[in-house]
Amino acid sequence: MSVLALKKVHHIAIIARHYQVSKAFYCDILGFTLVGEVYREGRDSWKGDLALNGDYTLELFSFPEPPARVDRPEACGLRHLAFSVDDVDAATHCLAKHGVQCEAVRRDPLTGRLFTFFKDPDGLPLELYQA
Template identity: 80%
Template sequence: MLGLKQVHHIAIIATDYARSKAFYCDILGFTLMGEFFREERNSWKGDLALNGHYTIELFSFPEPPARVSHPEACGLRHLAFSVDDIDAAWQLLQQQGVQCEPVRIDPLTGKRFTFFADPDGLPLELYQA
C-alpha cells in the first residue's frame, strides 16, 4: 500500500485569476494563504485554505483551452464541499448571483445536494453533511 493519508490539494486553472480568486475567497469563503506571480510562465498561483487547511492551488495561464464539461467528459467530474445547512448555503450563493440547481436528494444516501459552477464553468457541488 502507498500509505495515502488524505487529499493534499486540488489544482484549478482559471481564465481570469482575479475573478476566480474573488469567487473562491469572497463568495465561497476560502482564505488566500499565499500568492505568487511566476514571470517565466506569465502565470499567477494562489494558495487557498478552507478552515485553515490548504486546499486549492488556483492558477492562471495565458489562453488555457476550455474545459469539456457537457456532456459528461472523462476526467474530474466535479468538486464537492460539505455544508451543515444546504438551504442557507444555497440562499447565500443565490444572493451573490451564483446560479444553483434546485436542491435534490441523493437516492443512494438520502442526503441533500445541489450543483453550481465557478466562473470558468467548473462544476461544484454542495452536499449536506
C-alpha cells in the first residue's frame, strides 16, 4: 500500500460569528491579506480568501447563528492553529496594542522555543511559536 502523496496544507477554513469583526482581526491585526471575497445569498454567508505572505492560507466563512465552539482545546478535533514568528515577545506586545490578550510566554520543553496562546474573536485558540 502506498502513502497518499500530499504536497502541503492548502488552506484552513474558519467559521466566524461576525464576519466583518473576524476579517478585521485576521487582516488588520494578524497581517493576512484579503485576496477574494464573495457573499453567498442563498446561504446568507460571506466567504473570504485570506493569504499570508502571498500564500493562500485561510478561508473565512460566516453563517447565521453558528453553534459555539467546544471550549476545551483537548476536545476531539482541531486543537489550535499555530503561526511562526521571529520574536514572540515583540508579537505579544503588538497584539496587546490591539487589545488582544496572550497567555504568559512559555518555553517548549522539547525544542527550547518560546510560544504563547491567544484567541480570535470567536475564541478559536491561536498560537505564536518562535521559529
